[in-house]
Each structure stands twice: as structure tokens, then as C-alpha cells.
Amino acid sequence: MMEFSGKGIVITGGGRGIGLACAHLMAERGGAVVLLGNNAETLQDAEADLRDRGYVATAIVADVSVEEEVASAMQQAAEVLGTIDALVNNAAVQPYGTVATMRPAEWDCVIGVNLRGAYLACHHALPHMLAQNRGSIVNIASVQALANQTRVAAYATSKAGMLALTRSLAVDFGGSGIRANAVCPGCIDAPMTRFSASETAPGCEEEIIRRWGKAQPLGRVGRPEEVAEVVAFLASDRASFCTGAEYKVDGGLMATLGVALPD
Known part of the structure; x- marks a missing residue:
């Protein structure tokens, strides 16, 4: 299955974890991938691994919370790929803290990377998608956007914001052939x-x-590869009528009540 043949894909936080699993799967299916991240060594290792497997991959170092770096990275990506057909917003940080204990600077960092970073990536990728009247955006949110554990106030807030961002993208740009969906891993x-x-x-x-x-x-x-399968589906033409939705990949976690009856 070479469904991404001839397509260019940008993945933020692409050097490891879910982002790298997405890169492997989409490159395996014919796509040319650009990995964005702020750790040069991690990105270079990921790029080398992909290239050793015969895939087309390029690493670009950028802090997704800094507009100038994102703007430059997206322009470089468009030049390398020739097009940006899909964007996967995966970059995230998750320090622990409550609203009472987390310092404003820490809060701003989480929102800056997780939510503002997704906005900036979309903002600078969209002109390339609009120029070709097509594109797919997949935001990696979390089950924490839907229900919370303790001490994840900033992270959960950022991921809930990603769901609203996803809906806005779908509504505003559906008429331009651009789809946007979110994946909520457990x-x-x-x-x-x-x-x-x-x-x-x-x-x-x-x-x-x-x-x-x-x-x-x-x-x-779950395994990162299991999330990547859903991301790849949503980014592909197989999901041509899917937009504005969130998809749980959580092993059934959100279907479970926290009360167990005795056997």
C-alpha cells in the first residue's frame, strides 16, 4: 500500500514516540516526511534510521512555540517536499502541577508548545495547502482532553484546546479541500x-x-504504531469524508466507568 506516494508530510515532535511511528508508517507507504523538533541529536538519529531503511526523510530543527522558527521550518519543508499535503501536530510537553502549584512560566510553556505550537504549524502550513486546494491536518490530542487525572491542569487544558482548534480548522477550511481531525491516545x-x-x-x-x-x-x-495507524488513515484519502472529529485510541479506557461490580 503506497497511499502516500508523491505526498509530502510534516510531523512535529517527529523524532521519537508517536511522531516517529507516524513517520515510519507514512514513509513506508510512499510519503516523503519532514521531522520537526527542538532536539537536533534526536532528529538526526531518526532521520538516519529512516534513510537507512530507504525512506525519504528530512530533519529540521525548530521550536514549535517560536513563530520565526516555525515559519522558517515550514518554508524549508515546502521547498524540500515540493508540497505539504499533510501536517501531524504531535509536539508536546507534560510537566506535572495543579493550578495552585504550577508557576505561570511553566503554564505558558505547556500552552506554548502544545497548543500555540499546533496553531503556528497550521498557520504556516495552511498557505501551502490552500495553494493546492487540498490537505489534511491531524492533531495529536489526548484522552486528557476529555477526562482528567490529577496534576495535569496545563496539559489537559492544552489538549482540550486542540480539539476546539481541530473543529475550527474543519469548519473554516473544509470548503478549500482541507480536512482536520484529532486523535486522542490513551x-x-x-x-x-x-x-x-x-x-x-x-x-x-x-x-x-x-x-x-x-x-x-x-x-x-498501547504501542505508538497503533496510534500511527489511525493517524495515517486520517491523513490519507481513505478518510476523505472525515473532518472535525476526534478519534480515541485508548484501549477502551474512556468507555469504562470507575466502578467495578463484584464477580
């Missing part, structure tokens, strides 16, 4: 989850992740 075995586990119980990450997996009806955590 507990996925990715770097952010492992960071959360280390914050929760240092040295006991594997046990914590196993316990979190048991809380989902499927009884395990």
Missing part, C-alpha cells in the same frame, strides 16, 4: 508515558506502566 508506551511513570514512582516504571495498562479494558498499554 496510555501509550512512549517517552512521555515513561517520564510520567518515573515521576510517579522512580525506579518502578515497568510496574507502573503495567498497572496503568491493566486499567484499560484491553488490559495493556
